[in-house]
Amino acid sequence: MSEFKCALCLTQITEENNTNEHIIPNSIGGRKKIRNFICNECNNKTGENWDSELAKNFAPFCTMFGIKKDRGDVPPLRVKTISGIEYKQFEDGTxxxxxxxxxxxxxxxxxxxxxxxxxxxxxxxxxxxxxxxxxxxxxxxxxxxxxQIAVKDFYLDEPIVHNFSFDAEKSGRSTIKSALALAASGGINPFDCNLAIDFLTNRGEPNFGYYDCNNDLVKNRELGLPFHCIYINAIKETGQILAYIEYFGFQRIVACMSNNYLGETNQILYAINPMTGEEIDIIIELNFTPDQIKKIYDYEMYKPESVRVSFGHIMDRAISYSREREFHRVFNKAVAYANQFHDISLSHEQNCHLKAEKIIESLQPYIKNLIKAP
Structure with missing residues (x-):
């Protein structure tokens, strides 16, 4: 019989109900998986309820940055312009x-x-x-x-509106489940994370708070990089297991997973660039006293001006990436269109001139949009 029990329902983990759980949900670009953590039924339930809500919250950023998943494409995002006209936005930016x-x-x-x-x-x-x-x-x-029916590129005449929210009930549970999964992957018994377990199983209050102030916990941050990270610091001396979770470089959360830890000191990090799927090296300093944790829970270490700066760096990168992606998309499309035209009666130089004209013709909507852009 397996020595592992589901961290959420205490069911014995068997070959039949064991499952691969993404530590960071794959829907927002996570790659790393863990087994012997939760049962298949809990994996399905939490995926459908908690992780899907988290993915919904971050859907605009997944589309803006073209986040890739293990299987399947990012589904199109339903968006609305400031005047109320609705569109589907695809991962290629169209x-x-x-x-x-x-x-x-x-x-x-x-x-x-x-x-x-x-x-x-x-x-x-x-x-x-x-x-x-x-x-x-x-x-x-x-x-x-x-x-005359043809597929044509077009550009919106007005901005689209995105609303961002993050709720403790579902997205918060997904986040704490991810921190618990990383702790388990690093050898910490998930049941030692009493505060996390109590929250996830409805026996306790949320064990996390939002953190963003001048003291950046990531000491070697690349400004604008939309990375995800989870960092666990289990501290033998204080009996605390602390967690720092950051999504897309601006949603920053500090959690106290345990206040009566008796195990050995341990640090575990999982950080990833969700645009490429590559893990990245970052340095995080996480060491808060119980009084400081309470201040984080009470929003006393969450400064709106710091949040605006963090978010601004990410949006600058998103705009830059969107422009670069759109240029490559329309240029490759224009070249493919031009290559359909070849007149054997013309010289090589004349055919090149013909194709160049067709490339410019295909690029007209893109060029007009650049000219009118502020």
Missing amino acids: FQPLNPSLNVIAKEEKGFDISIQARTPDEAQRMLEGVQKKYKLKEESIKPLKE
Whole structure:
């Protein structure tokens, strides 16, 4: 029989119910896994309830930074502009209208002006056929419009609005579960983390608080890098197990996992660049007294001006990355489009000139957007 029990429900871990638990949820870019930590049923429940809420909170950042997962793509993000128009935003930075639009304006003389914005060419085709049927148009009058259907790049005319929140009930539980998982992966018995266990199993209050002030706990931070980290400092002398958790370089949490630890002093770190999946080397200093922990819980070590600075560095990196990603996307697309054109009657130099013209033609929406950008 296995010596391990599920940290959440105390079920004996067996070959049948053992599971791979991502220490940091894979939905926000975590890679490292642990076994013999929680049972499969608890893995599924907490994933569907806690981790999914955490992923929802950080979805805009996953999309902005193109975060990769072990399996599958980042799902498109539903966004809204300041005027209320809704779109889907994909991980490559492109947008798609949430709903199609159709405008048909009858002219004074015979005929119609038809404007369609569809999500796919097939949808545009069906919409045109609907117009044809409704207005009893002949096939020869609608055929030229069908031939004009094409996928085109477009850019939003106004900013999109993102709302960020982080709740203790679900996202907070996901965060503490991740800290508990890292502690277990480093040889600390999860049941020694009494305050974390009590919170996760509804027997105690939240055992964490938000931390962001002038004294940065990460001593070699690369400004703007949207990294994730969890750091455990188990201190024999004080009986504390402290945890520091940071997501995307700005969401910073300090937790007291235990106040009666009897084991050996131990430090465990997991830090990752979620854009590449590579682990990174950072130095963290984490050593708070019980009085300081209480101040953190009471928001006395959480300064709004520090939060704004931290968030600003991340957004600057996101904007820079978005621009670079968009340039590579449209340029590669333009080259692929231009390579379709080759006239065997022309010289090599003339064909190069032709393809250069086609590249510029394809880049027109991108160039116009750059010109109008502030």
